[in-house]
Amino acid sequence: MPSVPYCVGIKKVFPPSFFKSIRSSTPSSEKVVMKIHEFQAKELLRAADVPVLDGKIARTPEEASLAFQSLGTPVCAVKAQIHAGGRGKGSVKGSEQHGVELAKSADDAFRIAEGLLNKTLVTIQTGPEGQVVRQVFIESGCDIKQELYCAILVDRAAGSPVLIASTAGGMDIEEVAAKTPELILSEPFDPDRGLGAYQARLMASQLGLPTASWRYAVQFFQALCKAFVSLDASLLEINPLVLTGDGTLVALDAKMTFDDNALFRHKRVLSLRDESEEEPAEIRAAAAGLSYVKLNGEIGCLVNGAGLAMSTMDLVKFHGGEPANFLDVGGGANVEQVTEAFQIILSDSNVKAILVNIFGGIMRCTTIANALVEASKTVGFTVPLVVRLEGTEVEDGKKILASSDTSIITADGLTDAAQKVVESIKA
């Protein structure tokens, strides 16, 4: 393993940027990560023996009111369920209401739920357009003595999952990492051995928890690490993690995302997918086995390979254009996938021209050429299409394009392709 530049002694100090991967994700942007709602994460955690509070999901104000009554605690939290964080500080469009509020009665719960359900909640993570709240989670109150932070994710440099914790609970963890990195503790652990009890005790001690609470900390952290591994999560964040009045630990919030590559062995997790929270074009792309990220420019890009796709976007920008998307058709795309890729690109009304850049390895140039001709028949290109092919079966691919009666603009080399596509918009 290479040395890590920000390794200090044996105790690792994480840069603030480390936490951006936790914070910066928007729900629509990630092919590799499946997200679930807080209440779903808590169901999974409860099943894994991680202490969580009792709660019920409600889809109408009436259900919220009934949920309050059945929970039987004097105070409940009513929490909007959307695939984005920052709910507590976020507010509903056109009102003062926040995404998380406390209810002291069934009527309170009714009123708060009414103010959230089917309304648009805007948080720092949703962007200005916000997200529609379709369900609220009614959760028992608890006696909060101290708010802490903890998260688990896979650290590339360590090559293993790592448990991170801080006394700065409920706060923006990036800010904590920037201003007071010494407040952030970390313990890497082996996925199969799990977190050692000694590691959990060390953490409890460093967090300054009372010794009477250490056994709860060991139980909590070990169960959490086990849940992370057994569910193939990519991120499990508890913020805040609460030390209660009677010295136990409980997860007050839970954010959980999963490694898409491992979902084949987690049918239960897969069933928790809520597609109403995701970008339609990106769902469509994922279903076709394509990797697509929508951006705000005018030049649609269809490329094979993630690195080349990023580079193609860079080159478009270098020559004065703005890419409309990232789209990687992958190594083994067929005619159907490429046709679907074109339809997805063209479904973005901002697209004024398309650049296809294929360097064939597994992907043969004849495949893309056939798909281009096929797609132009079924889709019908209303915008200029610039194509640059290189690699396996390139000559045959070029012949297919030349002999078709499409209006495809062919390019030789990268620069030529980028210049031609940018030029085609100006014309």
Place this chain on the structure above:
Amino acid sequence: MSILVDRNTRVICQGITGKVGEFHTRGCLEYGTRMVGGVTPGKGGEKIADLPVFDTVAEARDATGANATMIFVPPPFAADAILEAVAAEVELVIAITEGIPVLDMARVLPVVENSKSVLVGPNCPGVITPGQCKIGIMPGYIHTPGNIGVMSRSGTLTYEAVWQLTQLGHGQSTCVGLGGDPLVGSSFIDILSLFEKDPETQAILMMGEIGGSAEEEAAAYVKEHVTKPVAAFIAGRTAPPGKRMGHAGAIISGGKGTAEAKLEALRDAGIEIAETPADMGAAMVRAIQRKK
């Protein structure tokens, strides 16, 4: 000389009876690679492309004397395939498979580190020493034998760079695809140290991308340990932060992950930067001339 593979490398393919495994086994044979067999559990005794198929890697190794393996096993079983190759003490394990769960790799890497095997990948195009041995999915014809060592986290971007080098009359000693996943077997530094030691390699071209800190670590290593000219390109300069660009590894996560931070570290190490992907070959030429 060259690194990792040459004309004497004896290669088996794990997953040879699958469609993709067979296609690329044939591709490697056509290129002239000494493919000596394949492995698919339960299909021992069959033949693919006139090569014997074995049930286990250990059998294949004993029967063929293989010292390298190319893995096309589907993602759910690929980590086990890597472990099997390591257990059989195959010296070079090249995992092409895309989509292996990251925790599977977290389990595999410590085993590899404590073994005699070198792992390249997963989610990579493979390794090629032009004119001698191709292990992987890269189109062979774009490569030319020569003195530039090439390494990259991205497959098709490597092809692009190699194509440019070949067009400019610069052949390659060995080209190594490291893979686009967050956890991979060989790092830039591992390969840099091999290129630095290899007498045939006179200059090094590397392609990185946004996300992680592998490029910064490589830059620091170059500054300290590499005497040969180095040029680099970073993909994703225009990628917006927080958006994951296809590769699980390619996401800007603040200061360490941005293209600008990487470019700065690379420049600081005296590495010649390719400003655009069309400039990769030319940047290598500039680096060589500057060093003279």
